[in-house]
Amino acid sequence: MNWRAGCLLVILCLATVLPGCSTLGYYLQAAGGHWELMRAARPIDEWLADPATPPDLRSQLETVRQLRDFASAELGLPDNDSYRAYADLGRPFVVWNVVAAAEFSTRPRQWCFPFAGCVSYKGWFEAAAAEAAGRALEGEGYEVFVHGVPAYSTLGWFADPMLNTTIRLPRQELARLLFHELAHQVAYASGDSSFNESFATLVEREGVRRWLARHGTDAERQAFTAADHRRAGFVALILSARDELDRLYASPLPRDAMRSAKADVLTGVVARYQDLRREWGGYSGYDRWFARPLTNAHVASVATYTERVPGFERLLSESGADLPRFYAAVKRLARADAVERARVLGAGS
Numbered sequence: 001m002n003w004r005a006g007c008l009l010v011i012l013c014l015a016t017v018l019p020g021c022s023t024l025g026y027y028l029q030a031a032g033g034h035w036e037l038m039r040a041a042r043p044i045d046e047w048l049a050d051p052a053t054p055p056d057l058r059s060q061l062e063t064v065r066q067l068r069d070f071a072s073a074e075l076g077l078p079d080n081d082s083y084r085a086y087a088d089l090g091r092p093f094v095v096w097n098v099v100a101a102a103e104f105s106t107r108p109r110q111w112c113f114p115f116a117g118c119v120s121y122k123g124w125f126e127a128a129a130a131e132a133a134g135r136a137l138e139g140e141g142y143e144v145f146v147h148g149v150p151a152y153s154t155l156g157w158f159a160d161p162m163l164n165t166t167i168r169l170p171r172q173e174l175a176r177l178l179f180h181e182l183a184h185q186v187a188y189a190s191g192d193s194s195f196n197e198s199f200a201t202l203v204e205r206e207g208v209r210r211w212l213a214r215h216g217t218d219a220e221r222q223a224f225t226a227a228d229h230r231r232a233g234f235v236a237l238i239l240s241a242r243d244e245l246d247r248l249y250a251s252p253l254p255r256d257a258m259r260s261a262k263a264d265v266l267t268g269v270v271a272r273y274q275d276l277r278r279e280w281g282g283y284s285g286y287d288r289w290f291a292r293p294l295t296n297a298h299v300a301s302v303a304t305y306t307e308r309v310p311g312f313e314r315l316l317s318e319s320g321a322d323l324p325r326f327y328a329a330v331k332r333l334a335r336a337d338a339v340e341r342a343r344v345l346g347a348g349s
Contacts, residue, residue: 048065
Protein backbone atom coordinates (compact mmCIF):
# COMPACT_ATOMS: atom_id res chain seq x y z
CA MET A 1 0.00 0.00 0.00
CA ASN A 2 1.43 3.42 -0.90
CA TRP A 3 1.61 6.15 1.75
CA ARG A 4 -1.20 8.27 0.27
CA ALA A 5 -3.60 5.34 0.28
CA GLY A 6 -2.47 4.61 3.82
CA CYS A 7 -3.37 8.14 4.93
CA LEU A 8 -6.81 7.90 3.34
CA LEU A 9 -7.45 4.51 4.91
CA VAL A 10 -6.55 5.87 8.34
CA ILE A 11 -8.97 8.78 7.84
CA LEU A 12 -11.80 6.43 6.84
CA CYS A 13 -11.15 4.18 9.83
CA LEU A 14 -11.09 7.12 12.21
CA ALA A 15 -14.30 8.49 10.80
CA THR A 16 -16.06 5.30 11.84
CA VAL A 17 -14.79 5.24 15.42
CA LEU A 18 -14.34 8.86 16.48
CA PRO A 19 -17.31 11.04 17.47
CA GLY A 20 -17.68 14.67 16.53
CA CYS A 21 -16.81 16.85 13.56
CA SER A 22 -14.04 18.61 15.46
CA THR A 23 -12.23 15.33 16.09
CA LEU A 24 -12.52 14.29 12.46
CA GLY A 25 -11.37 17.76 11.42
CA TYR A 26 -8.24 17.35 13.49
CA TYR A 27 -7.39 14.07 11.78
CA LEU A 28 -8.10 15.53 8.37
CA GLN A 29 -5.62 18.37 8.95
CA ALA A 30 -3.06 15.85 10.22
CA ALA A 31 -3.44 13.61 7.18
CA GLY A 32 -3.44 16.61 4.84
CA GLY A 33 -0.30 18.02 6.42
CA HIS A 34 1.43 14.69 6.14
CA TRP A 35 0.34 14.35 2.51
CA GLU A 36 1.87 17.74 1.66
CA LEU A 37 5.07 16.82 3.48
CA MET A 38 5.48 13.51 1.66
CA ARG A 39 4.61 15.05 -1.68
CA ALA A 40 7.47 17.53 -1.26
CA ALA A 41 10.03 14.81 -0.47
CA ARG A 42 12.64 13.57 -2.95
CA PRO A 43 15.28 10.89 -2.27
CA ILE A 44 18.53 12.39 -0.99
CA ASP A 45 20.40 10.62 -3.80
CA GLU A 46 18.34 12.61 -6.31
CA TRP A 47 19.17 15.88 -4.57
CA LEU A 48 22.86 14.98 -4.62
CA ALA A 49 22.74 14.05 -8.31
CA ASP A 50 20.99 17.31 -9.22
CA PRO A 51 23.55 19.96 -10.32
CA ALA A 52 21.11 22.68 -9.21
CA THR A 53 21.36 21.63 -5.56
CA PRO A 54 23.22 24.43 -3.69
CA PRO A 55 26.66 23.42 -2.36
CA ASP A 56 25.78 24.08 1.29
CA LEU A 57 22.63 21.95 1.05
CA ARG A 58 24.59 19.25 -0.78
CA SER A 59 27.13 19.12 2.05
CA GLN A 60 24.41 18.81 4.70
CA LEU A 61 22.60 16.09 2.75
CA GLU A 62 25.83 14.12 2.47
CA THR A 63 26.14 14.40 6.25
CA VAL A 64 22.58 13.15 6.69
CA ARG A 65 23.32 10.16 4.48
CA GLN A 66 26.42 9.33 6.52
CA LEU A 67 24.53 9.73 9.80
CA ARG A 68 21.67 7.60 8.53
CA ASP A 69 24.02 4.75 7.63
CA PHE A 70 25.82 5.06 10.97
CA ALA A 71 22.52 4.94 12.84
CA SER A 72 21.66 1.52 11.46
CA ALA A 73 25.13 -0.01 11.18
CA GLU A 74 26.59 1.17 14.51
CA LEU A 75 23.62 2.06 16.74
CA GLY A 76 21.22 -0.72 15.76
CA LEU A 77 18.50 1.75 14.80
CA PRO A 78 15.96 0.70 12.13
CA ASP A 79 17.35 0.26 8.61
CA ASN A 80 14.50 1.55 6.47
CA ASP A 81 13.65 4.48 4.19
CA SER A 82 13.10 7.01 6.97
CA TYR A 83 15.31 10.12 6.63
CA ARG A 84 16.66 8.98 3.27
CA ALA A 85 14.64 11.69 1.50
CA TYR A 86 14.56 15.47 1.88
CA ALA A 87 11.71 18.01 1.66
CA ASP A 88 11.68 21.80 1.78
CA LEU A 89 8.41 22.93 3.34
CA GLY A 90 9.16 26.63 3.03
CA ARG A 91 8.47 27.29 6.72
CA PRO A 92 10.55 27.24 9.93
CA PHE A 93 8.70 24.39 11.69
CA VAL A 94 6.99 21.23 10.52
CA VAL A 95 4.30 21.21 13.23
CA TRP A 96 3.25 23.33 16.19
CA ASN A 97 2.57 21.47 19.43
CA VAL A 98 -0.01 22.54 21.98
CA VAL A 99 0.71 21.63 25.62
CA ALA A 100 -1.88 22.37 28.30
CA ALA A 101 -1.92 22.11 32.10
CA ALA A 102 -4.34 23.11 34.83
CA GLU A 103 -3.70 26.25 36.87
CA PHE A 104 -2.37 24.31 39.87
CA SER A 105 -0.73 21.30 38.22
CA THR A 106 2.49 20.64 36.33
CA ARG A 107 1.08 17.48 34.74
CA PRO A 108 0.11 17.99 31.10
CA ARG A 109 -3.34 17.29 29.78
CA GLN A 110 -3.49 14.03 27.81
CA TRP A 111 -5.01 13.49 24.37
CA CYS A 112 -5.79 9.94 23.35
CA PHE A 113 -5.73 8.59 19.80
CA PRO A 114 -6.09 5.23 18.10
CA PHE A 115 -2.74 3.45 17.58
CA ALA A 116 -0.62 6.12 19.32
CA GLY A 117 -2.46 5.95 22.64
CA CYS A 118 -2.44 8.98 24.94
CA VAL A 119 0.12 11.76 24.51
CA SER A 120 0.84 14.96 26.40
CA TYR A 121 0.66 17.34 23.42
CA LYS A 122 -1.39 17.88 20.29
CA GLY A 123 0.27 18.78 17.00
CA TRP A 124 -0.98 20.99 14.18
CA PHE A 125 0.54 21.55 10.74
CA GLU A 126 -0.42 25.25 10.74
CA ALA A 127 0.66 27.77 13.36
CA ALA A 128 -2.65 29.62 13.23
CA ALA A 129 -4.59 26.42 13.89
CA ALA A 130 -2.36 25.59 16.86
CA GLU A 131 -2.78 29.08 18.30
CA ALA A 132 -6.55 28.83 17.88
CA ALA A 133 -6.56 25.47 19.64
CA GLY A 134 -4.49 27.01 22.42
CA ARG A 135 -6.94 29.88 22.86
CA ALA A 136 -9.81 27.40 23.05
CA LEU A 137 -8.03 25.50 25.82
CA GLU A 138 -7.36 28.75 27.67
CA GLY A 139 -11.08 29.38 27.46
CA GLU A 140 -11.56 26.08 29.31
CA GLY A 141 -9.28 27.29 32.09
CA TYR A 142 -6.01 25.65 31.01
CA GLU A 143 -2.59 27.25 30.84
CA VAL A 144 -1.17 26.69 27.37
CA PHE A 145 2.22 26.59 25.67
CA VAL A 146 2.26 26.56 21.85
CA HIS A 147 5.65 25.96 20.29
CA GLY A 148 7.08 25.16 16.90
CA VAL A 149 8.69 21.75 16.40
CA PRO A 150 11.39 21.28 13.75
CA ALA A 151 11.37 17.45 13.65
CA TYR A 152 8.70 14.94 12.71
CA SER A 153 8.14 11.23 13.16
CA THR A 154 5.34 8.81 12.29
CA LEU A 155 6.93 6.09 14.48
CA GLY A 156 7.85 4.05 11.40
CA TRP A 157 4.37 4.02 9.83
CA PHE A 158 5.76 6.02 6.91
CA ALA A 159 9.21 6.85 5.52
CA ASP A 160 9.70 10.22 7.21
CA PRO A 161 11.92 12.65 5.29
CA MET A 162 14.60 15.00 6.54
CA LEU A 163 13.30 18.57 6.41
CA ASN A 164 14.50 22.11 5.75
CA THR A 165 13.45 22.90 9.34
CA THR A 166 16.52 21.02 10.61
CA ILE A 167 18.93 20.65 7.71
CA ARG A 168 21.02 23.74 8.57
CA LEU A 169 21.94 22.48 12.02
CA PRO A 170 25.60 21.74 12.84
CA ARG A 171 26.56 18.13 12.15
CA GLN A 172 26.47 17.04 15.80
CA GLU A 173 22.99 18.54 16.22
CA LEU A 174 21.76 16.87 13.04
CA ALA A 175 23.01 13.61 14.54
CA ARG A 176 21.18 14.29 17.79
CA LEU A 177 17.90 14.91 16.01
CA LEU A 178 18.12 11.99 13.59
CA PHE A 179 19.04 9.45 16.28
CA HIS A 180 16.22 10.73 18.52
CA GLU A 181 13.56 10.35 15.84
CA LEU A 182 14.74 6.89 14.79
CA ALA A 183 14.69 5.77 18.43
CA HIS A 184 10.92 6.26 18.42
CA GLN A 185 10.74 3.42 15.90
CA VAL A 186 12.57 1.02 18.24
CA ALA A 187 10.18 1.08 21.21
CA TYR A 188 6.97 2.90 21.96
CA ALA A 189 4.81 2.63 25.07
CA SER A 190 1.26 3.63 24.21
CA GLY A 191 0.04 6.39 26.48
CA ASP A 192 3.40 7.11 28.13
CA SER A 193 4.96 10.22 26.56
CA SER A 194 7.55 10.51 29.32
CA PHE A 195 8.82 6.97 28.67
CA ASN A 196 8.95 7.46 24.90
CA GLU A 197 10.64 10.86 24.87
CA SER A 198 13.12 10.08 27.65
CA PHE A 199 14.18 6.88 25.86
CA ALA A 200 14.72 8.77 22.61
CA THR A 201 16.65 11.48 24.46
CA LEU A 202 19.00 8.87 25.97
CA VAL A 203 19.53 7.24 22.56
CA GLU A 204 20.32 10.59 20.93
CA ARG A 205 22.95 11.41 23.57
CA GLU A 206 24.61 8.01 23.44
CA GLY A 207 24.45 7.94 19.65
CA VAL A 208 26.03 11.36 19.22
CA ARG A 209 28.82 10.47 21.64
CA ARG A 210 29.62 7.35 19.63
CA TRP A 211 29.40 9.14 16.29
CA LEU A 212 31.64 11.99 17.45
CA ALA A 213 34.21 9.52 18.77
CA ARG A 214 34.38 7.94 15.30
CA HIS A 215 33.76 10.79 12.89
CA GLY A 216 33.71 14.10 14.77
CA THR A 217 36.29 16.86 14.87
CA ASP A 218 37.71 18.33 18.05
CA ALA A 219 35.63 21.46 17.46
CA GLU A 220 32.44 19.41 17.08
CA ARG A 221 33.15 17.43 20.24
CA GLN A 222 33.74 20.66 22.16
CA ALA A 223 30.55 22.18 20.72
CA PHE A 224 28.56 19.09 21.69
CA THR A 225 29.93 19.15 25.22
CA ALA A 226 29.11 22.85 25.58
CA ALA A 227 25.59 22.39 24.19
CA ASP A 228 25.00 19.41 26.46
CA HIS A 229 26.16 21.46 29.45
CA ARG A 230 23.74 24.26 28.57
CA ARG A 231 20.92 21.81 27.96
CA ALA A 232 21.54 20.13 31.31
CA GLY A 233 21.52 23.51 33.07
CA PHE A 234 18.25 24.49 31.42
CA VAL A 235 16.58 21.17 32.23
CA ALA A 236 17.80 21.26 35.85
CA LEU A 237 16.36 24.78 36.20
CA ILE A 238 12.93 23.74 34.90
CA LEU A 239 12.75 20.46 36.82
CA SER A 240 13.70 22.28 40.01
CA ALA A 241 10.86 24.71 39.37
CA ARG A 242 8.49 21.81 38.72
CA ASP A 243 9.39 20.22 42.05
CA GLU A 244 8.89 23.55 43.83
CA LEU A 245 5.53 24.04 42.16
CA ASP A 246 4.42 20.49 42.95
CA ARG A 247 5.14 21.07 46.62
CA LEU A 248 3.23 24.34 46.48
CA TYR A 249 0.21 22.77 44.76
CA ALA A 250 0.12 19.99 47.34
CA SER A 251 0.03 22.51 50.19
CA PRO A 252 -3.15 23.67 51.97
CA LEU A 253 -2.72 27.31 50.93
CA PRO A 254 -5.87 29.19 49.84
CA ARG A 255 -6.11 29.61 46.06
CA ASP A 256 -5.27 33.33 46.05
CA ALA A 257 -2.18 32.78 48.19
CA MET A 258 -1.17 29.82 46.05
CA ARG A 259 -1.59 31.88 42.90
CA SER A 260 0.69 34.60 44.33
CA ALA A 261 3.32 32.07 45.44
CA LYS A 262 3.21 30.43 42.01
CA ALA A 263 3.91 33.78 40.34
CA ASP A 264 6.94 34.22 42.61
CA VAL A 265 8.29 30.79 41.63
CA LEU A 266 7.93 31.49 37.90
CA THR A 267 9.47 34.96 38.25
CA GLY A 268 12.39 33.30 40.01
CA VAL A 269 12.83 30.88 37.11
CA VAL A 270 13.23 33.78 34.68
CA ALA A 271 15.78 35.46 36.98
CA ARG A 272 17.78 32.24 37.32
CA TYR A 273 17.72 31.81 33.55
CA GLN A 274 19.33 35.20 33.15
CA ASP A 275 22.06 34.05 35.55
CA LEU A 276 22.58 30.94 33.44
CA ARG A 277 22.69 33.02 30.29
CA ARG A 278 25.53 35.08 31.77
CA GLU A 279 27.38 31.90 32.78
CA TRP A 280 27.03 30.72 29.18
CA GLY A 281 28.67 33.87 27.86
CA GLY A 282 25.41 35.41 26.65
CA TYR A 283 24.16 32.34 24.77
CA SER A 284 20.56 33.10 23.75
CA GLY A 285 19.38 29.77 22.37
CA TYR A 286 16.62 29.41 24.97
CA ASP A 287 15.30 32.96 24.67
CA ARG A 288 12.48 31.85 22.37
CA TRP A 289 11.26 29.44 25.07
CA PHE A 290 11.05 32.35 27.51
CA ALA A 291 9.45 34.72 24.98
CA ARG A 292 6.00 34.39 26.55
CA PRO A 293 5.09 34.46 30.26
CA LEU A 294 5.91 31.12 31.86
CA THR A 295 3.12 28.71 32.72
CA ASN A 296 2.66 25.22 34.08
CA ALA A 297 2.43 24.06 30.47
CA HIS A 298 5.99 25.28 29.79
CA VAL A 299 7.24 23.28 32.76
CA ALA A 300 5.29 20.18 31.72
CA SER A 301 6.72 20.28 28.18
CA VAL A 302 10.31 19.96 29.45
CA ALA A 303 9.61 17.24 32.02
CA THR A 304 8.07 15.01 29.34
CA TYR A 305 11.39 14.79 27.48
CA THR A 306 13.78 14.34 30.37
CA GLU A 307 12.41 13.04 33.66
CA ARG A 308 13.14 9.35 32.98
CA VAL A 309 16.52 9.78 31.31
CA PRO A 310 18.44 8.79 34.50
CA GLY A 311 16.47 5.55 34.62
CA PHE A 312 17.35 4.75 31.02
CA GLU A 313 21.00 5.59 31.72
CA ARG A 314 20.97 2.98 34.50
CA LEU A 315 19.34 0.46 32.20
CA LEU A 316 21.99 1.07 29.52
CA SER A 317 24.73 0.60 32.11
CA GLU A 318 23.13 -2.62 33.34
CA SER A 319 23.11 -3.80 29.72
CA GLY A 320 26.88 -3.34 29.56
CA ALA A 321 26.47 -0.39 27.15
CA ASP A 322 25.38 -2.98 24.58
CA LEU A 323 22.69 -1.24 22.54
CA PRO A 324 20.87 -4.35 21.23
CA ARG A 325 20.59 -5.69 24.80
CA PHE A 326 19.45 -2.26 25.96
CA TYR A 327 16.81 -2.02 23.23
CA ALA A 328 15.51 -5.49 24.11
CA ALA A 329 15.12 -4.44 27.75
CA VAL A 330 13.36 -1.23 26.71
CA LYS A 331 10.96 -3.13 24.45
CA ARG A 332 10.05 -5.41 27.36
CA LEU A 333 9.38 -2.36 29.50
CA ALA A 334 7.26 -0.78 26.76
CA ARG A 335 5.03 -3.86 26.86
CA ALA A 336 4.84 -3.81 30.68
CA ASP A 337 2.34 -1.81 32.70
CA ALA A 338 2.99 1.67 34.06
CA VAL A 339 3.68 0.36 37.56
CA GLU A 340 6.51 -1.85 36.31
CA ARG A 341 7.98 0.97 34.21
CA ALA A 342 7.93 3.25 37.25
CA ARG A 343 9.61 0.56 39.37
CA VAL A 344 12.44 0.08 36.91
CA LEU A 345 12.96 3.67 35.74
CA GLY A 346 11.80 5.81 38.61
CA ALA A 347 9.74 8.99 38.28
CA GLY A 348 7.35 9.47 35.43
CA SER A 349 3.73 9.72 34.52
